[in-house]
Amino acid sequence: MYMKGLAGNAKDGLYFDDLSFAFTAAHELKAPLALIRQLALSLEDGTGDANDKERMLRQITLTAERSLRLTENLTRSARLDDSLFTLEPLNPQQLLEEVAHEFTPLYKAKDREIRVSSRFRPMLVVANRDLLHRILANFTDNALHYSGDTMPVELYAGKRESGARVRVGVRDYGPAVPSKLWKNLEANLGKTRQALHMRPQSSGLGLFVAGRFADAMNGTIGAVRHRDGATFYVDMDASRQMTLL
Amino acid sequence: MKQPYVLIVEDDDWLAEQYARTLEAAGIQASAVGHALAAMDVIDTKKPDALVLDVLLPGPNIFTLLHEIRSHSDLAAIPVILCTNSADKFVGEDLAAYGIKTVLSKTTMHPGDMVAAIKKVLP
Numbered sequence: 001m002y003m004k005g006l007a008g009n010a011k012d013g014l015y016f017d018d019l020s021f022a023f024t025a026a027h028e029l030k031a032p033l034a035l036i037r038q039l040a041l042s043l044e045d046g047t048g049d050a051n052d053k054e055r056m057l058r059q060i061t062l063t064a065e066r067s068l069r070l071t072e073n074l075t076r077s078a079r080l081d082d083s084l085f086t087l088e089p090l091n092p093q094q095l096l097e098e099v100a101h102e103f104t105p106l107y108k109a110k111d112r113e114i115r116v117s118s119r120f121r122p123m124l125v126v127a128n129r130d131l132l133h134r135i136l137a138n139f140t141d142n143a144l145h146y147s148g149d150t151m152p153v154e155l156y157a158g159k160r161e162s163g164a165r166v167r168v169g170v171r172d173y174g175p176a177v178p179s180k181l182w183k184n185l186e187a188n189l190g191k192t193r194q195a196l197h198m199r200p201q202s203s204g205l206g207l208f209v210a211g212r213f214a215d216a217m218n219g220t221i222g223a224v225r226h227r228d229g230a231t232f233y234v235d236m237d238a239s240r241q242m243t244l245l
Numbered sequence: 246m247k248q249p250y251v252l253i254v255e256d257d258d259w260l261a262e263q264y265a266r267t268l269e270a271a272g273i274q275a276s277a278v279g280h281a282l283a284a285m286d287v288i289d290t291k292k293p294d295a296l297v298l299d300v301l302l303p304g305p306n307i308f309t310l311l312h313e314i315r316s317h318s319d320l321a322a323i324p325v326i327l328c329t330n331s332a333d334k335f336v337g338e339d340l341a342a343y344g345i346k347t348v349l350s351k352t353t354m355h356p357g358d359m360v361a362a363i364k365k366v367l368p
Contacts, residue, residue: 027330030330030351030352031257031330031351033352034260034330034351034352035257035259035260035263037352038260038263038351038356039259039263041355041356042263042266042267042356045356045357047266047267047270047356048266048270052266056263059259063259110258110259145256146303
């Protein structure tokens with residue numbers, strides 16, 4: 001199995017071959033599994049009071065769910081070329097609400113807040129519901145790790161390029177990304193049609209998978225650096241459904 | 246007798262919380278920060294008796310932090326326990342120069358191993 005990178009080919013951007021993909025996937029799963037194991041061992045040892053135990057059990061559940069999301073994305077990504085999927089007009093606002101609702105327990109458990117920027121008239125995008133949901137879930141999970149605890153993570157949708165494209169993104173407020181890392185990103189952006197950004201400590205696997213999902217729907221993922229955080233987005237074709245009426 | 250104090254530098258807040266809970270259950274006071282810059286502030290003000298450090302952190306990595314600590318005579322002797330998912334990468338490395346006393350693997354250690362490692366290096 002050869003898996004193309006976000007940039008579309010190995011020469012221009014980051015890519016994973018079979019071996020590095022397997023290695024990176026294993027490494028990504030190591031951290032949550034190690035956490036689950038530590039919590040389970042502590043429960044076995046009887047560490048903590050009743051509140052601690054309840055909290056540890058909740059953390060085990062949420063960490064396991066997070067890991068399962070990654071494994072499901074990897075499986076879906078590996079079978080992307082073989083599968084048929086439907087592209088349909090979707091309301092991104094509704095999808096963002098679903099993602100926010102899904103992540104609220106995890107955010108709450110981490111004392112973080114998530115919200116959807118409301119729009120009066122949301123534009124429809126042409127996308128596969130499952131794949132776009134997975135992309136946004138990936139960005140939302142990523143934002144949780146890097147956002148500070150004082151500002152909520154914002155999910156939003158907005159028009160691009162005279163209405164032909166719609167940008168659906170996740171904005172976090174956290175430490176600024178070091179400029180050296182961002183220069184690497186900009187160098188990639190200059191050469192490639194897909195945008196890739198990796199944070200410190202990130203293997204980039206989640207974004208790699210998100211990029212594959214976006215590519216399959218004629219979408220483009222990218223990132224914008226802010227003084228106080230970053231936005232990860234996917235640009236999708238806007239539905240022309242309304243113009244046909 | 247003064248209760249020993251350990252600073253945990255770990256960007257996974259639930260894992261940091263777990264370490265702190267384990268250490269406190271063993272009578273060791275502990276607090277946690279998520280990156281090296283915050284760690285330096287706490288080390289400066291609270292002078293921990295030992296450090297538990299993850300290796301991969303957002304921003305400056307732990308070796309930058311350790312260089313910084315070693316450059317201050319009043320902090321240079323603080324013992325360090327590395328707690329990492331990549332413990333195999335440090336086999337055979339000369340870690341003593343950084344004040345690293347023990348390397349624990351997050352994937353194989355028992356919570357009690359951290360307590361034992363800390364107690365071994367406390368004055």
